[in-house]
Amino acid sequence: GESVGLHLPTLSVQEGDNSIINCAYSNSASDYFIWYKQESGKGPQFIIDIRSNMDKRQGQRVTVLLNKTVKHLSLQIAATQPGDSAVYFCAESQGTWDTGRRALTFGSGTRLQVQP
Amino acid sequence: NAGVMQNPRHLVRRRGQEARLRCSPMKGHSHVYWYRQLPEEGLKFMVYLQKENIIDESGMPKERFSAEFPKEGPSILRIQQVVRGDSAAYFCASSPVTVLSGNTIYFGEGSWLTVV
Numbered sequence: 001g002e003s004v005g006l007h008l009p010t011l012s013v014q015e016g017d018n019s020i021i022n023c024a025y026s027n028s029a030s031d032y033f034i035w036y037k038q039e040s041g042k043g044p045q046f047i048i049d050i051r052s053n054m055d056k057r058q059g060q061r062v063t064v065l066l067n068k069t070v071k072h073l074s075l076q077i078a079a080t081q082p083g084d085s086a087v088y089f090c091a092e093s094q095g096t097w098d099t100g101r102r103a104l105t106f107g108s109g110t111r112l113q114v115q116p
Numbered sequence: 117n118a119g120v121m122q123n124p125r126h127l128v129r130r131r132g133q134e135a136r137l138r139c140s141p142m143k144g145h146s147h148v149y150w151y152r153q154l155p156e157e158g159l160k161f162m163v164y165l166q167k168e169n170i171i172d173e174s175g176m177p178k179e180r181f182s183a184e185f186p187k188e189g190p191s192i193l194r195i196q197q198v199v200r201g202d203s204a205a206y207f208c209a210s211s212p213v214t215v216l217s218g219n220t221i222y223f224g225e226g227s228w229l230t231v232v
Contacts, residue, residue: 034221043120043207043223044159089158103149103172104221106158 012113019080021110023073023090030092034104035064035075039086047075047088077112085114120145120210120224121190128230135195135202137227141210145222147171148191149209150183153226159207165191198231205229 013019025033031052036044048059050066050073057064063076073090088111091104121140129135141148147166151159161175165185176183180198185191195202205226212220 041225043225045223046221091159103161103164103175104159105161106151108158109156 009109010111010113012115013080015080015082015114015116017080019075019077019084019112019114021075021077021088021112023075023107025071025073025090025092025107027092027094027105028071029094030105032093033064033066033073034091034093035062035073036089036091036106037084037086038089038109044089080112080114082114082116085112087111120208120222122206122208122224122227124227125225126228126230128232129198130232131199132197135198135229135231137193137195137206137208137229138190139193139208139210139224140190141208142222145210145212147211148185149211149221150191150193151207151209153205153207155204162193162206195229198229200231203229203231 011019011021034049035047037047038044048057048062048064050057050064052068055066061078065074075088077084087109089109090107093104120142123138127135139148149164150162152162153159163170163176163183164172165183167185168187180196182194183191191208193206205228207223207226209221209223
């Protein structure tokens with residue numbers, strides 16, 4: 001069935017470097033994407049989102065890029081810090097917002113390890 | 117304003133027993149989602165409820181699992197006759213009636229079920 005998946009299970013970077021985490025999705029009907037950060041023993045924490053009518057969106061130290069042609073999503077973290085070490089998930093959904101009828105489909109996650 | 121509250125945080129059950137997981141959504145949120153996460157995997161959607169109504173239970177196993185969100189009190193995910201394969205982290209999320217964006221979907225800290 002349709003699914004969201006990630007290319008790299010583990011990414012190791014040096015503190016201060018930029019990190020890029022990738023995600024491929026297969027459901028062409030998906031029109032909304034979210035990146036979550038999950039630390040050990042905790043629930044997912046919202047990082048940034050993007051709708052399908054956009055190619056790029058920036059937050060504080062994070063940027064999400066969406067390429068609908070190849071169904072690819074990436075999360076860029078600038079100046080990666082030790083506190084960024086966690087598992088990162090992309091999630092996607094489709095449908096309309098007005099009735100709140102959305103459930104998220106999560107990818108399998110990428111573990112980011114930041115070396116001091 | 118308290119976040120999404122889940123309890124218990126950790127639950128140990130013997131095979132064949134029942135497990136009840138509770139979720140109190142954020143104040144003002146009327147929609148609740150339940151997800152299951154196996155170790156080193158992404159979150160899998162189980163069920164989406166609003167008060168006194170199941171909106172989408174397409175991710176729920178057909179047997180032994182049930183969920184409710186009564187008019188008063190928390191949402192409850194009930195697993196009857198637990199088996200070892202039910203061991204996982206169960207996350208609850210809540211959102212307002214109108215989900216404007218991903219940052220209005222809040223996750224709890226999860227309930228870790230261990231079946232021995």
